[in-house]
Amino acid sequence: MRFWPLWLMLLIISLVGCGATAPALPPIAANQPNQILLLNELDGVGANSTITVLAPTIFSQPRHLLAAAIELGDQPNAYQPTLSIPAQTLTITNSYGILRVNGVLKSSAEFEPISVKVVEPTSISLGELNQNLAVYNNQVVRLNGTLLLKDQAALLVEEVGSGGVPTANAAQITVEQIPSQSPIIQQLPNQQGNIRYGQLTIIGMLRGKTLYVFWLEAQP
Structure with a gap:
């Protein structure tokens, strides 16, 4: 039987949890132009x-x-x-x-x-975003980071170390609407078990504590 490193087991659990517990979108009300x-x-x-x-x-x-x-x-x-x-x-x-x-x-x-x-995206760091979630709620932002992807569960992490392990206290955010057919996703350069990861830029809309992807860009 193969034993997985403890950090990898914890990361898999975290990613699966993000996919399962992403906040539900608010109910839709007709004739609400400000929503x-x-x-x-x-x-x-x-x-x-x-x-x-x-x-x-x-x-x-x-x-x-x-x-x-x-x-x-x-x-x-x-x-x-x-x-x-x-x-x-x-x-x-x-x-x-x-x-x-x-x-x-x-x-x-x-x-x-x-x-x-x-609407022009606001370029911001993950650390600043996490400290100002209410300010940027329903806003379009541009974020750089490392995407950690397992199936359709995803996290964008500000900084990772060797093997894709998030560094201590690294800022992160849950990501939704990942376009799995995107060549950028298919070409993520690294893999640990069934987790793929790599650096990229995400442009999307912040809703609560979740970023909804509009498009992806490869980092130079």
Whole structure:
């Protein structure tokens, strides 16, 4: 029988626990324009409800495509679910970005904007984020760190030592909506047992104590 190192057993338990105990998303209320929603929260919203959505977006003509997450490239790819808005509502020169859109949900795939705002991520360290969770709640942030991934349970850790072990008192945050099909995830350089890890940058929305991924970037 093979005996696992104690640190690896504890890390596996921590990752599994994060996947099992991630905070539930708040209940969805229709006609609440001040309540910021992610795309995976729209199932309970009825047609013709006025809502505010914050999402990564692929900018193209004749429609912009809001997505749960996107994979960057010359032609960004969108992950489900997706929602479209008319491109003429906003003039954009980039191929992707983040939009906060207040509007009327016409159907499960169609959104009629009332107001549209481009959102720029705030670059912040994990340590500063953990000390100011209430300040950055519902905000879009850019974080650098080491992603520890077991199946779909994930942690972003500020600093790790040899073998991917988080250093003492290293800041960390639970990560959700990891796009497992992303080449960046598939190419994480290190592995201990069934835990893969590597350094990357995550852009996403903070909700409580959990970061919801919009897209990933490889660190130089």
